[in-house]
Amino acid sequence: MIKRSARDIRRRNRFDALRCVYAAPGPVSRQEIATATGLSFATVANLTAELLDAGVLLEAGQENSGAGRPRATLAVNPQRGALVGVDISETFIHVELFDLSMTTRHELRHPLPERDSKPDEVIEHLVGLVSRLLEAARVPAHQVLGIGVSVPGQVEPEGGVSVFSPYWAWHDVPLRAMLAERLNLPLFLDNPLKAATVAEMWFGAGRGVDDLAVITLRTGVGVGIAVDGHLLRGATNSAGEWGHTCLVLDGRPCRCGSGGCVETYVGAPGIMRTLAETDPGSALLHPDDQAATIEAIARAADDGDEVALAVIAKTGRYLGAAVANLINLVNPQVLVLSDWVAAKLGERLLHVTREVAADHALAQAFRAVDLRLCALPHNPVSLGAATFALEGFLNDHEIFGSVASRRPTPA
Amino acid sequence: MIKRSARDIRRRNRFDALRCVYAAPGPVSRQEIATATGLSFATVANLTAELLDAGVLLEAGQENSGAGRPRATLAVNPQRGALVGVDISETFIHVELFDLSMTTRHELRHPLPERDSKPDEVIEHLVGLVSRLLEAARVPAHQVLGIGVSVPGQVEPEGGVSVFSPYWAWHDVPLRAMLAERLNLPLFLDNPLKAATVAEMWFGAGRGVDDLAVITLRTGVGVGIAVDGHLLRGATNSAGEWGHTCLVLDGRPCRCGSGGCVETYVGAPGIMRTLAETDPGSALLHPDDQAATIEAIARAADDGDEVALAVIAKTGRYLGAAVANLINLVNPQVLVLSDWVAAKLGERLLHVTREVAADHALAQAFRAVDLRLCALPHNPVSLGAATFALEGFLNDHEIFGSVASRRPTPA
Numbered sequence: 001m002i003k004r005s006a007r008d009i010r011r012r013n014r015f016d017a018l019r020c021v022y023a024a025p026g027p028v029s030r031q032e033i034a035t036a037t038g039l040s041f042a043t044v045a046n047l048t049a050e051l052l053d054a055g056v057l058l059e060a061g062q063e064n065s066g067a068g069r070p071r072a073t074l075a076v077n078p079q080r081g082a083l084v085g086v087d088i089s090e091t092f093i094h095v096e097l098f099d100l101s102m103t104t105r106h107e108l109r110h111p112l113p114e115r116d117s118k119p120d121e122v123i124e125h126l127v128g129l130v131s132r133l134l135e136a137a138r139v140p141a142h143q144v145l146g147i148g149v150s151v152p153g154q155v156e157p158e159g160g161v162s163v164f165s166p167y168w169a170w171h172d173v174p175l176r177a178m179l180a181e182r183l184n185l186p187l188f189l190d191n192p193l194k195a196a197t198v199a200e201m202w203f204g205a206g207r208g209v210d211d212l213a214v215i216t217l218r219t220g221v222g223v224g225i226a227v228d229g230h231l232l233r234g235a236t237n238s239a240g241e242w243g244h245t246c247l248v249l250d251g252r253p254c255r256c257g258s259g260g261c262v263e264t265y266v267g268a269p270g271i272m273r274t275l276a277e278t279d280p281g282s283a284l285l286h287p288d289d290q291a292a293t294i295e296a297i298a299r300a301a302d303d304g305d306e307v308a309l310a311v312i313a314k315t316g317r318y319l320g321a322a323v324a325n326l327i328n329l330v331n332p333q334v335l336v337l338s339d340w341v342a343a344k345l346g347e348r349l350l351h352v353t354r355e356v357a358a359d360h361a362l363a364q365a366f367r368a369v370d371l372r373l374c375a376l377p378h379n380p381v382s383l384g385a386a387t388f389a390l391e392g393f394l395n396d397h398e399i400f401g402s403v404a405s406r407r408p409t410p411a
Numbered sequence: 412m413i414k415r416s417a418r419d420i421r422r423r424n425r426f427d428a429l430r431c432v433y434a435a436p437g438p439v440s441r442q443e444i445a446t447a448t449g450l451s452f453a454t455v456a457n458l459t460a461e462l463l464d465a466g467v468l469l470e471a472g473q474e475n476s477g478a479g480r481p482r483a484t485l486a487v488n489p490q491r492g493a494l495v496g497v498d499i500s501e502t503f504i505h506v507e508l509f510d511l512s513m514t515t516r517h518e519l520r521h522p523l524p525e526r527d528s529k530p531d532e533v534i535e536h537l538v539g540l541v542s543r544l545l546e547a548a549r550v551p552a553h554q555v556l557g558i559g560v561s562v563p564g565q566v567e568p569e570g571g572v573s574v575f576s577p578y579w580a581w582h583d584v585p586l587r588a589m590l591a592e593r594l595n596l597p598l599f600l601d602n603p604l605k606a607a608t609v610a611e612m613w614f615g616a617g618r619g620v621d622d623l624a625v626i627t628l629r630t631g632v633g634v635g636i637a638v639d640g641h642l643l644r645g646a647t648n649s650a651g652e653w654g655h656t657c658l659v660l661d662g663r664p665c666r667c668g669s670g671g672c673v674e675t676y677v678g679a680p681g682i683m684r685t686l687a688e689t690d691p692g693s694a695l696l697h698p699d700d701q702a703a704t705i706e707a708i709a710r711a712a713d714d715g716d717e718v719a720l721a722v723i724a725k726t727g728r729y730l731g732a733a734v735a736n737l738i739n740l741v742n743p744q745v746l747v748l749s750d751w752v753a754a755k756l757g758e759r760l761l762h763v764t765r766e767v768a769a770d771h772a773l774a775q776a777f778r779a780v781d782l783r784l785c786a787l788p789h790n791p792v793s794l795g796a797a798t799f800a801l802e803g804f805l806n807d808h809e810i811f812g813s814v815a816s817r818r819p820t821p822a
Contacts, residue, residue, distance in 0.1 A: 009420070154775050163775055211646045223740075232638060234742020235622045235779040244773055245736035248660045249729070258735070258771045318660070324669070325656035329634075329740070331645020360669045362655055364565050364574055368646040 010047075012229070013039055014394060017047045018056070018076075022102065023207050027060035027073035036208075048074060054399050055080045056100065076101045081145040081393075082137075084130060084185070085386030087192065087379055088122060088151045090114075090167045090219035091290055095129045096382040097137050100145075102203060102390075104378060106137040114288050119162075119173045127182045146186040146389030150195040150381050151175065152220050154238045160189045163236075166255045167219065188388040192216050193240045194231055195384030196338045196374070197224025201231075202387050204376045205336050213332040214374075215242070215323070216381070217341035219290060221263040225330055243267065247322050265318035268294055268341050274314050279307040291340070298344045312348050319349070320356020327361040327369050338374035339381065346373060421458075423640070424450055425805060428458045429467070429487075433513065434618050438471035438484035447619075459485060465810050466491045467511065487512045492556040492804075493548075495541060495596070496797030498603065498790055499533060499562045501525075501578045501630035502701055506540045507793040508548050511556070513614060513801075515789060517548040525699050530573075530584045538593045557597040557800030561606040561792050562586065563631050565649045571600045574647075577666045578630065599799040603627050604651045605642055606795030607749045607785070608635025612642075613798050615787045616747050624743040625785075626653070626734070627792070628752035630701060632674040636741055654678065658733050676729035679705055679752050685725050690718040702751070709755045723759055730760070731767020738772040738780055749785035750792065757784060 020036045021028055034044045051057040052074070060075035078101040087094040091114055096107040108129050112122070126149075134141060153165030160176020176187050197214040200206035206214070212226040221243030225232040232239045243263035244256045251260025252273070264270045268290040275285055275297065284300055284307065286292040300308035326335065337350060354371055361369075374380055394400060431447045432439055445455045462468040463485070471486035489512035498505040502525055507518040519540050523533070537560075545552060564576030571587020587598050608625040611617035617625070623637040632654030636643040643650045654674035655667045662671030663684070675681045679701040686696055686708065695711055695718065697703040711719035737746065748761060765782055785791055805811060 154773065164773070211650075227638065227641075227643060230638075232741075234776070235744040236742060236775055238773060238776045238779075239622075239740065239742040241739040241742075241773055241776070244739045246658060246732050246771060249658055249662075249732055251660075256773060321657050321660055328652040328655045329650065330643075331647060331650040331652075333646040360657060362565065362575070362649060362652055362667060364647055365645070365649045365652065368649075 011395060011400070013037070013043060014047050014051070014400065015391070016229070017044060018051065018394070019202055019207060021057065021074060021076055022203060027063075027075040029063055029071040029073050031071060033074075050400060056394075078103060082139050082143050083145055083386040083389045083393075084133065084147040085195075085382035085384070085389070086126060086130070086147065086149040087195070087381040087385060088126065088149065089192070089381070090152055093122070093125055093129060094379050094382050095126070095133050096378065096386065097133050097139060098383075098386050100390075102383070102386070105139070106133055107378070107382070108133050108136070114290070116168050118168075119170060119175070119178065123175070123178055123182065126179070130183060141185065144185055145393045146188060147183065148188045148190070148195070148385030148388035148390075148392075149175065149179075150190060150192045150385040152192060154236070154241075155189055155191045155194075157188065157190050157237060160187060162189075163238075186389065186392055188385070188392045190237075190385070190388055191222075192218065192220070192339070192381045192384075193222035193224045194233075194237075195382075195388065196380045197226055197231060197240075197384065198387045198391075199376055199380045199384035200224075200336055200338070200374070201226055201229065202390075203383065204374065204380070205334050205370075205372060209334045211331065211333040212336075213326055213330050213334070214336045214338050215326075215342070216339045217266060217268075217319075217337060218339045219268050221267045223326060225332075242322070242326060245322070245325065247318060247325070262318070262322040266315055266322065266341075271297070271311065271315050271341070275307070275311045278310050278314070282307055284308060291344075294341055294344045298346070298348075301345075301348055312345060313352055315345070316349055316352030317356050320353045320358075321360050323353055323371070324357040324360030324366075327357060327365045331365050332369055334370045334372070336372060336374050338376075340379075342373060422806060422811070424448070424454060425458050425461070425811065426802070427640070428455060429462065429805070430613055430618060432468065432485060432487055433614060438474075438486040440474055440482040440484050442482060444485075461811060467805075489514060493550050493554050494556055494797040494800045494804075495544065495558040496606075496793035496795070496800070497537060497541070497558060497560040498606070498792040498796060499537065499560065500603070500792075501563055504533070504536055504540060505790050505793050506537070506544050507789065507797065508544050508550060509794075509797050511801075513794070513797070516550070517544055518789070518793070519544050519547075525701070527579050529579075530581060530586070530589065534586070534589055534593065537590070541594060552596065555596055556804045557599060558594065559599045559601070559606070559796030559799035559801075559803075560586070560590075561601060561603045561796045563603060565647070565652075566600055566602045566605075568599065568601050568648060571598060573600075574649075597800065597803055599796070599803045601648075601796070601799055602633075603629065603631070603750070603792045603795075604633035604635045605644075605648075606793075606799065607791045608637055608642060608795065609798045609802075610787055610791045610795035611747055611749070611785070612637055612640065613801075614794065615785065615791070616745050616781075616783060620745045622742060622744040623747075624737055624741055624745070625747045625749050626737075626753070627750045628677060628679075628730075628748060629750045630679050632678045634737060636743075653733070653737060656733070656736070658729060658736070673729070673733040677726055677733065677752075682708070682722065682726050682752070686718070686722045689721050689725070693718055695719060702755075705752055705755045709757070709759075712756075712759055723756060724763055726756070727760055727763030728767050731764045731769075732771050734764055734782070735768040735771030735777075738768060738776045742776050743780055745781045745783070747783060747785050749787075751790075753784060 058077040062070040078099040154163040223242040248260035252264035254261040284296040469488040473481040489510040565574040573584040634653040659671035663675035665672035695707040
């Protein structure tokens with residue numbers, strides 16, 4: 001059973017306080033943090049003292065509170081260090097460097113061939129990209145607080161192992177151990193579903209939301225679920241494999257070995273199959289390039305192309321029914337359509353998805369949900385991967401130890 | 412955002428300590444509670460002092476701990492009061508009286524006609540049943556600590572409102588207000604999915620399990636999900652409507668207004684439809700009696716009847732695929748098939764469900780789950796409803812106030 005210790009609560013409160021600072025458009029006072037988080041002023045004073053000591057926050061000025069003496073305001077200290085977020089996808093690797101205010105300093109992208117990639121090849125690309133990234137941004141490695149890596153499929157974060165990646169048929173690949181020899185950085189491993197969700201929890205539509213679901217639409221498909229600020233991981237960190245839930249019994253065969261899975265209809269390869277079925281010789285289809293095909297569908301739909309519009313309508317019909325399943329099962333307050341397929345097909349896909357979901361979902365649960373597109377800039381998965389590294393840094397007992405909690409509360 | 416106060420943690424620890432006492436085959440020592448819950452001995456001493464003060468626990472004797480002085484052992488005090496659990500189902504009302512050790516003192520059952528029941532009629536039956544129940548058990552009303560009521564469909568527990576019950580087309584029925592005029596008892600309202608799950612968390616397969624899912628198979632179908640000892644409720648307490656997730660796009664029409672829902676295949680009426688499709692004139696079919704039909708299928712299967720075996724195989728095929736969806740999405744450690752349809756079809760249904768789920772689920776998540784039948788005696792929904800009343804009593808601030816927490820820890 002999970003132990004609920006005083007340390008867990010303090011860490012949780014530290015996250016909440018810091019999320020509040022990130023969320024604010026400018027520097028914030030301790031009073032504002034207390035109001036936004038529901039924590040007592042004494043607790044906030046204690047937490048911010050700890051974060052100031054660690055150099056994560058800095059005093060950014062003072063604000064006039066109307067009556068009484070001016071209040072000190074706080075901001076994240078971008079100079080405290082850098083974080084690297086890595087999105088290893090089925091078709092590309094994306095690396096992004098952030099300062100501690102989570103502003104992008106530099107990013108690089110490398111395509112992967114649309115065939116089986118081997119772990120060694122991927123690691124070779126990754127190490128080269130990270131090295132070029134730091135060089136281009138002129139950030140020495142010792143300033144990097146941590147690196148977060150997202151890989152598709154089932155992941156075992158503590159051991160740093162890719163347990164199963166269906167697209168490449170990877171089994172039990174010890175990525176952390178393999179990378180430790182090449183990158184001397186604290187490394188945090190998880191998958192794109194979890195990464196996209198953590199990005200929304202810290203910096204997007206999930207801030208302050210108790211019941212959140214974030215759908216990732218890319219080559220693979222899945223959902224991240226967060227309840228009361230905690231990611232739902234399940235018994236073996238494989239919760240969220242909504243892409244491999246059956247929507248059409250005996251439907252399209254899936255790379256997971258089952259059939260009729262959501263992913264076979266709304267993942268990029270699934271949408272390509274729908275396009276090929278709708279118009280077998282379509283010029284929109286780039287058989288070896290998922291991104292180019294989805295992009296072509298989006299552009300053609302803007303021009304009123306009937307095939308493109310039909311493909312989006314069919315995709316939305318599947319997606320809407322599958323989204324209704326999530327609404328009925330999870331009853332989220334906010335449900336985000338995230339990642340590059342959702343970004344490219346945008347409002348057009350959202351519109352039909354919402355209409356179909358309304359027909360399939362229970363009325364009360366549908367009324368309760370705010371279904372929307374991801375509004376984060378850049379790649380939510382790289383941002384989320386870097387956020388895992390940020391969380392790892394904030395969990396560092398040497399920096400945020402139990403001593404600080406015994407500090408007397410400032411008057 | 413949910414506030415995490417010291418009071419919440421203390422209540423949570425109180426539940427954990429008491430669950431441990433219920434779980435034990437006999438009286439337990441404070442040391443045993445501390446070991447089982449992971450709480451410190453000082454915390455356990457504090458919690459048990461509070462529960463002894465409130466009369467919930469009593470000193471049951473002493474055990475010889477080998478070395479040192481004998482340890483006092485504790486047990487639940489059955490005399491502290493009684494709890495009533497009510498299961499309003501689509502086809503019956505079941506009321507059960509428990510003492511505080513959760514031993515059944517008496518129970519009554521009343522069939523409901525398989526047609527639209529009106530709230531007034533149901534309440535009339537319910538009030539009569541509760542009155543007869545207390546009379547038969549010779550328990551005066553003032554000894555009843557609370558009554559828990561389960562009604563099918565979406566429920567708003569705080570207001571005590573049945574928001575939507577698809578089977579009867581109830582909308583926004585203020586059950587608590589209607590019952591308050593007739594029963595002068597603290598009343599706790601929820602639905603069978605939540606009740607069956609809470610029963611497993613306190614008294615069954617969910618004890619000490621961090622990732623639990625409990626499937627309710629009756630007229631309606633759904634799942635209760637509990638993470639780290641907390642029920643997943645969602646934004647409007649309608650999480651768990653797995654019965655209304657789509658398994659067969661454009662499949663059987665559902666009373667919820669959608670189609671292809673899990674419930675239309677594995678709920679009692681869905682199984683009756685499968686039977687009618689398999690053998691249109693089957694003697695096993697009792698068109699107006701769900702329980703008699705499912706019972707007849709179970710008995711005929713025991714005798715090797717091919718139609719009955721085919722119906723169970725087809726039902727298991729749907730159920731297995733739908734269970735795999737839950738395994739992939741929620742990744743539970745324990746998944747219980749509960750309620751009367753699961754109880755009647757038993758091991759035979761479990762076996763085929765497990766085989767089909769193994770084909771559909773991701774291997775890692777399937778290996779992680781313990782899929783089993785409910786082992787609770789009697790009706791898990793009535794027990795769970797009474798458990799909501801127990802939790803309500805344990806949350807009573809007048810009895811379990813903040814003063815007790817400041818009590819000095821016994822040496």
